[in-house]
Amino acid sequence: MQGIIVKGIGGFYYVKVEDEVIECKARGKFRHNELTPMVGDKVQITVNNGKGTIDKIYERHNMLIRPSVANITQALVVFALRNPDINEDLLNRFIMLCEYNDIKAVVCFNKTDLLEDPQMEEVVSMIKSAGYECIFLNAKQGIGIDEIREKLKDNVTVLCGPSGVGKSTILNNLAGRDIMETGNISEKLKRGKHTTRHSELIEVEEGFLVDTPGFSSLNTDFIEKEDVQSCFPEILQYAYGCKFTGCLHYKEPKCAVKEAVEEGKIHKKRYDFYIRVIEEKTKGRNNK
Template structure:
């Protein structure tokens, strides 16, 4: 039979087929091949004498390390507009990670009642200018939750974002229960605490959402300098018009991306972040 792993705990994997769940263990061959089943994997399995065994893992579209999950198609990046304070650079790091994995991205601005209408509109305009959909929410009051639910259909979705922005509250509101335990916000650090111990996929609205703390690492050291530009979708319209096909959009002459920045067709702050990140990757490679 074929199904999708929706939960994994202590070497047991729970595989969903239609409305049924089968408890399975992985065959030893996976250990020899240094391959472990992940939540989100589509697998072939067999049931023998009432015990399930995973026989094969079908090809993955992508895999994440933290959380350990495969075949994610969509990330909803949650940022509070205040408390904790909004950071454009931090948002850009999350965007790079999602783009590097080929995920569809939606940005959710939470706690919108904590800033003025003008400040909120400024943040929305910035995100719209780089081509991403925005959802505004007040998760504790339930505002914006239905709009988030509408985006889950036919997707495996993970929530990600900094600590304390309301990811757990949003997930709990989506599911109508406390799927993820939440703790108090540290008054000193303004960061959230949660006690999720494993990743689990929960079916809702014709898709799956991960009951998971989301990305806990923003390391982008594995991204090649040549691939970084692909993590900035606003470059796509221009990069084929550069003088050189190998243009890195930094110091090369005849760069259409730099021209677009000068014409305010590409956000300058985003471009400056690209250059800074590109130089960090180059310096890291040279140091190694």
């Protein structure tokens, strides 16, 4: 029988097979191969007397550490337009990590009553110009939730974004019940309190939601400098026109990407962020 691991607790794994969930243990061979089953793994199991054994873990499409889950297909990148104030650098880093992990990113702007602000309109323009779909929400009022719900079918979806932007409220609205405790914004720090502690797949709209809403780590040190451009689809679109193979679109002459920036085909803020990442990695190598 084939299924998907929807929860793991204390060495037991709960595998969804058609219309039932079967409690399973993993065979010892996985420990010997230093392979631990993860939530989201597609597995093959055998069942005896109502108890299952995981015999095979199929190859993972991708894997996240925090939250600990495999085979994510879609991320809802949630940022509030205000309270807490939007951090453009952080937003771009979330999207960058989605691209690196081959996860489709849909950017969700919460608290849309604050949209009529020139700075916020510029942020939205930057994201749309890079080719990302944007959804506008007011999660507390349920506005925009149905639009998100339509995107869940046949996907394993994780919510990501900083604390306090409304991820838990969105997750609870989508699931139709309180799965996650919603946190309050710290008045002193103007940022959200962490409210989640574990990973589990919740079946919603013929798809799955990861109950831990989002990445809790944004370390990008592991991405090589030469691989950064692959995390920027709008840069890759023009990179083929560069004069030199291996062009980083930084200081090289006759660079098609830099020309696209000058012509307004690539948003200047997105390019500036790309250059900051390249410079960080260049300094990191020089300091080793």
